[in-house]
Amino acid sequence: MNNIRILGEKVASQIAAGEVVERPASVVRELLDNSIDAGARRILVSVEGGGKRKIKVSDDGSGMSRDDLLLCVERHATSKIRSVSDLFSVGTMGFRGEALPSIGSVSKMVITSRPESELVGHVFRLAGGKALSLDETGCPPGTSILVRDLFYNLPVRKKFLKSPRTEMHHIVDTVTRWALPFPEVEFTLEDDRKRVLHFPAAGDKVMRLSSLFGREVAASLLEAVDKGPGMHISAYLAPPEFFRNRGDRLYVYVNQRNVRDRFITRAVLEGYGRRLMKGQYPQAVLFIQIEPSRVDVNVHPTKQEIRFRDGRLVFTKIVAAIERALAVQFQTFVETEFSGRAWSPPLSVQEPGQMDFSQASQSAIQEAKPLMRSSGDEPLIIGNLGNTYILCQAREGLLMIDQHAAHERVVYEKMRRDFGQGKVQTQVLLVPIKLDFPVKEAKILAEKGSMLSRFGIELEHFGGTTFLLREVPALLSGAKWEDFLSELIPDLEKGRLQDQGEVDDMFMRMACHSALRAGHSLTHEEMSLLLRQLLEMDLPSNCPHGRPIFRYLTYPEIEKMFKRVV
Structure with missing residues (x-):
């Protein structure tokens, strides 16, 4: 049978x-x-x-x-x-x-x-x-x-x-x-x-979006567009501050077909980059119009999974379109809120990329050019709250800036830029820093500590579990080196710090360890230069870990807080 x-x-x-x-x-x-x-x-x-x-x-x-x-x-x-x-x-x-x-x-x-x-x-x-x-x-x-x-x-x-x-x-x-x-x-x-x-x-998709996201989010949506032969990408993006803890407000359409595709979701998240922290998801709608011959929709019975003929190209274009839109958003904010105000940091200030704010720096003098010129000469920085938040008067409201997150972003991008150009600026310590580690950590450092020299860190094994730190990146002269090196030891042990993602993670930790702390008192001049350098960064809206650097209260929002308007 x-x-x-x-x-x-x-x-x-x-x-x-x-x-x-x-x-x-x-x-x-x-x-x-x-x-x-x-x-x-x-x-x-x-x-x-x-x-x-x-x-x-x-x-x-x-x-x-x-x-x-x-x-x-x-x-x-x-x-x-x-x-x-x-x-x-x-x-x-x-x-x-x-x-x-x-x-x-x-x-x-x-x-x-x-x-x-x-x-x-x-x-x-x-x-x-x-x-x-x-x-x-x-x-x-x-x-x-x-x-x-x-x-x-x-x-x-x-x-x-x-x-x-x-x-x-x-x-x-x-x-x-x-x-x-x-x-x-x-x-x-x-x-x-x-x-x-x-x-x-x-008449168009935008009217539908307001029904989906609500008025506040819909009014803040940014449009990202990328046009090319055989493919058109348009996205409507909520600013990062409207994040959610689930991906339920991320809608993706390919040739008007709703799909749930991890590949595209990953591209959207990469486009937002460090503007979002781990576990946060954007509210966004992404429309991809592509020649039908370049996409296979016959992958799954539900037709919600697809496969692109050139997935890498689609991925790259999505990331680039989102990055451009978010960058333009911040630049537009700066131009709108600070136009008509002169922002010219005083001259006797050292770069806030370094921790020592006590001495003048000629390089800082050369960089301290007015952000914008106009007939108006109103003050911009109005104070510092708790030696933690820099308060600025903008055209339409109050800007609050986390000084630690801002400095962390500046240090991170400078380190990343210098490393990419092969010219990490270092500082030889007149008096080497003596560091002691547990036996297991000391053994790993003795074997693999030389890997750190490419990042401007020169460590000498002094004997036993003791090491001498002789040279450090100039931007990180004030870091807590014993804690920082202890964090790096697992990466050294496993042979990491090779690809760009691992290196970026290390730079994030470097920046976090060396950045200004909450409670650190800054002069008006130091705050001014820090803000100027922040606005020159590629991603001035978030720290490398994704935390927001600034929050903005408009005058109408402030008036509502005080019941001046209903």
Whole structure:
């Protein structure tokens, strides 16, 4: 007797349905795809019991004839592709011909449809994939698909569905995601006959974004654009301060198809870079229009995973577009808030890249040029709060700057720049610093401490567990070297500090150890030069670890705090 057998049609259909229909939101997703492909301009989604009892999607699209109704529930019957070559240039949301057969095999389904060119429509009733009746009916042009008792014939599968509230949450998310790239289509979602969502037809995507993000975030969105042959990238980015602890507000669309792609998510996070701390996610919407032949959407049954023919190019363009937009945001802020104010640090100040603020520096004198010139000569820096936060008067409000985070950014970028140019400036210590380490750490330093010389750190093994620090980077002369070197020992032991990412991490630690601390008193002149150098950095808005360097309170916000306005 053979051990291998061909599965029956019913079993095979239910297995296939399991790949396409995971929960009620999956049904909504597939039916929305069909409505959009049918050219609908109005789509109504009605559910009951979180979609477990009922899901109904109605549209005013092209509709189906009687013959097409009979075919649409057959597996792999589709109007969207004809040959294998069509799979490499898919321009529709659906294309496999699996959605309706899969949904029909695990539910009780009623399809009502009429093309505008026909006088009467037809209603097609099915249960568990079996046709029950096909009759003429009066109905408006378009298609309405009613799905009842999802997984009624798969009780084990039905038990795995969550509460109506949870399933409804997934449906709301699905409708929202599908509404964003199609602003010309009106979307309505009803739960137990109560309207939950309504997206009226809009002129562009920006109007939809305000419904998604709320007024405050929507008003702050930045647009990033990259145009090239065969590919157009546009993104709407919330500034880093609107971060979330989950990635649920990051929406990605490729040729208007919503995808959940780790590759693209990684590109977006890299674009934000150190503006976000670990575990923080941006609020952003990314639209990628690309030639269909350059992307494979036939990767996963849900069609939410894709593969680019040239993924590296897409990745690079996403990162570059986001970096440009965020850089322009800060520059615009500076030009807007500080125009009309002269910012000219006094001359007798040393670079705040070094810890010793007590002596003048000719290089600092040469660098201390006015940031902007104008007829106005109003003071900019107005004080220092707790020897921690520099307070500045801007055109439209109050700017508060964390002096430690600001100095950390300056030191980090200077170290990174000097190392990249192969000219780390060092300082020979007149009196070497004597350092003692535990036996295990001392052994590692004795064997691998020479690796640090490329970073401007010269360490001599004095004997036993004692070392002499003879030379250090000039920017880090005030660092707590024993603590810093102890942190580096695990990296030395494992042979790290080779690639750029590992080196950058080391520079971050260097900057953190040597930067001005909260409570360190600064003169007005020292604060002024620190701010000037900060604005010359590539990323002046965040410290290397992602913490914000400044916070801004506008005059209207301050007036609300004091109840001067409502």
